[in-house]
Amino acid sequence: MRLLVADDEVNLAKALQAVLEDAGYNCDVCFDGNSAIRLISQEIYDGLILDIMMPSMTGLEVTQVLRKKTMMPILILSAKGQDQDKILGLNMGADDYMAKPFNPLELVARVKALLRRADAQTSELRRGELLLNLSSHELWKNDRQITLTPMEYKLLSLMMKNPGRIFTKAQLYENINGEFFESDENTIMVHISKLRDKIETDPKQPVYIKTVRGVGYRFEV
Numbered sequence: 001m002r003l004l005v006a007d008d009e010v011n012l013a014k015a016l017q018a019v020l021e022d023a024g025y026n027c028d029v030c031f032d033g034n035s036a037i038r039l040i041s042q043e044i045y046d047g048l049i050l051d052i053m054m055p056s057m058t059g060l061e062v063t064q065v066l067r068k069k070t071m072m073p074i075l076i077l078s079a080k081g082q083d084q085d086k087i088l089g090l091n092m093g094a095d096d097y098m099a100k101p102f103n104p105l106e107l108v109a110r111v112k113a114l115l116r117r118a119d120a121q122t123s124e125l126r127r128g129e130l131l132l133n134l135s136s137h138e139l140w141k142n143d144r145q146i147t148l149t150p151m152e153y154k155l156l157s158l159m160m161k162n163p164g165r166i167f168t169k170a171q172l173y174e175n176i177n178g179e180f181f182e183s184d185e186n187t188i189m190v191h192i193s194k195l196r197d198k199i200e201t202d203p204k205q206p207v208y209i210k211t212v213r214g215v216g217y218r219f220e221v
Contacts, residue, residue: 001025001026001046001047001115002025002026002027002028002043002044002045002046003020003025003026003027003028003045003046003047003048003049003111004027004028004029004030004036004039004040004043004045004047004048004049005017005020005027005028005029005030005048005049006029006030006031006032006033006035006036006048006049006050006051006054006059006062007029007031007049007050007051007054007077008031008032008051008053008054008055009051010031013029013030013031014029015104016029016049016104016107017029019104019107019108020049020108020111023108023111023112025111028043028045031054032054032055032056032057033054033055033056033057033058033059033061033062034056034057035056036048036050036057036062037057037062037065037066040066040070040072041165042171044158044162044175045072046072046073046115046118047072047073047074047075047111047114047115047118048066048072048073048074048075049075049077049107049111050062050063050074050075050076050077050094051076051077051078052076052077052078052085052089053078053079059076059077059078059089060076060088060089060092063076063089063092063093063094064092064093066093067092067093069163069164069165070162070165071118072118073095073096073114073115073117073118074093074094074095074096075094075095075096075097075098075107075110075111075114076089076094076096076097076098077097077098077099077100077102078097078098078099078100079099079100085097086099095114095117095118096110096113096114098110123135125157125160125161127160127163127208127219127221128207128208128221129141129142130160130199130208132156132157132160134157137153139153139156139199141199146198146199147198148195148198149191149194151176151191152191152194152195152198154176155172155176155188155191155192155195156195156199158172158175158176159209159217159218159219160219162219163219163220163221164218164219164220165218165219166212166215166216166217166218167216167217167218168215168216169184169185169188169189169216169217170185171216172188172216172217173185173187173188192209192217195209196208196209207220208220208221
């Protein structure tokens with residue numbers, strides 16, 4: 001799993017990165033709110049550890065922006081231990097809160113718990129008429145089951161988990177199959193076309209998988 005740590009205390013951010021990587025996670029770091037928003041728009045993260053007091057955008061502002069786009073687990077950190085800060089952060093959409101200073105091992109335990117809860121809550125994805133079961137890999141449209149190939153399932157689940165996000169063909173391929181080469185662009189286009197044939201009422205006028213001309217694809221409801 002891949003995590004992002006956003007904290008303007010550079011030494012702390014790098015220390016948390018080391019602790020989380022020792023616990024088996026891939027972890028990136030950034031040091032301000034705008035960078036956190038930019039990275040999350042470019043990469044797939046399973047969770048975010050976010051400081052409240054940061055330049056450019058506070059952690060609360062970042063949380064507010066992200067909650068309009070994603071239900072990614074968010075754990076807020078703050079040097080402020082006041083209850084009002086904790087309540088404000090949780091009301092903004094954060095999933096958990098820790099006051100500095102804290103035990104790094106407790107942070108790892110909190111992150112693991114957040115990710116477990118997120119997995120349990122996302123065993124099914126419902127978008128419009130589509131219902132995707134992430135455990136059985138079954139897709140239903142209304143009461144009709146739709147058979148997907150493994151590649152189609154990976155593509156659809158990635159996009160359904162990130163509605164509204166624009167993916168380039170390279171990003172889709174890299175998140176599913178690894179390293180992308182120019183020759184793989186046609187492969188993605190073929191799979192997207194087949195997916196549309198299966199899930200769209202009119203594949204020529206797609207409702208779910210939209211083409212963003214010159215960029216890639218976006219899943220909408």
